[in-house]
Amino acid sequence: TGLLVYNATGNGATMANANFSSFWLWNNRVLTAPEAALMYANPWAMFQSGAQKGFIKGTKVTLGSPAVVSNIIFYSHAAAGNLRLALYDNNSPKNLLWQSGAISNTADEAWITAPVGLGTPATLLLTPGIYWLAWQVDTTFDAPSYAAGASGDGFFISQSFGSFPAALSGAQSSSETWSEYFNYTLP
Numbered sequence: 001t002g003l004l005v006y007n008a009t010g011n012g013a014t015m016a017n018a019n020f021s022s023f024w025l026w027n028n029r030v031l032t033a034p035e036a037a038l039m040y041a042n043p044w045a046m047f048q049s050g051a052q053k054g055f056i057k058g059t060k061v062t063l064g065s066p067a068v069v070s071n072i073i074f075y076s077h078a079a080a081g082n083l084r085l086a087l088y089d090n091n092s093p094k095n096l097l098w099q100s101g102a103i104s105n106t107a108d109e110a111w112i113t114a115p116v117g118l119g120t121p122a123t124l125l126l127t128p129g130i131y132w133l134a135w136q137v138d139t140t141f142d143a144p145s146y147a148a149g150a151s152g153d154g155f156f157i158s159q160s161f162g163s164f165p166a167a168l169s170g171a172q173s174s175s176e177t178w179s180e181y182f183n184y185t186l187p
Helices: 033-041 043-049
Strands: 002-005 012-015 055-063 067-076 082-088 094-099 110-115 129-137 146-148 154-158 172-174 176-178 180-185
Touching: 055 176, 055 180, 067 082, 129 180, 154 176
Parallel strands: none
Antiparallel strands: 002 012, 055 129, 055 154, 067 110, 067 180, 082 094, 082 129, 146 176, 154 172
16 A cells, blocks of 8 residues: 555545556556656656656648758747757658757747758758657756647657657657747748
């Protein structure tokens, strides 16, 4: 048995032990084995971080025409830590098309612009289709701007802050949509 805490004063009630060997749920999603281990070791760690640090998260965008992308833009609620942005295709696995370097997040309730020319590769030409704008942060502050979308509008995968993987497989689908977009012109 343990103590189920209802509030910060420690008031609670005894609850029976449960077997969590099959899966753990947190924040309306199934946790991976490493996330479940983190939650077991320190139940407040993921809550305090807003589950942003230690992940790559992405939002689906549909492009209706060819595009020469000039900027990828991300909304930040809090000026803290660093940010990296990327763009993936919609293949399985998702393939990295572009990524920024580390960007110091000095934006408080403002947009952060990552010029494509300062990332890798320095140019980005897209055909019509579905793409994934991805991001990662190295801060426990609740910097990213989130809105609930439909199932499959977003994804997340556990990843330490750093260069984006060339291909993403095993990402978990979510309904998370993030305030990010890209500027483009027609070729």
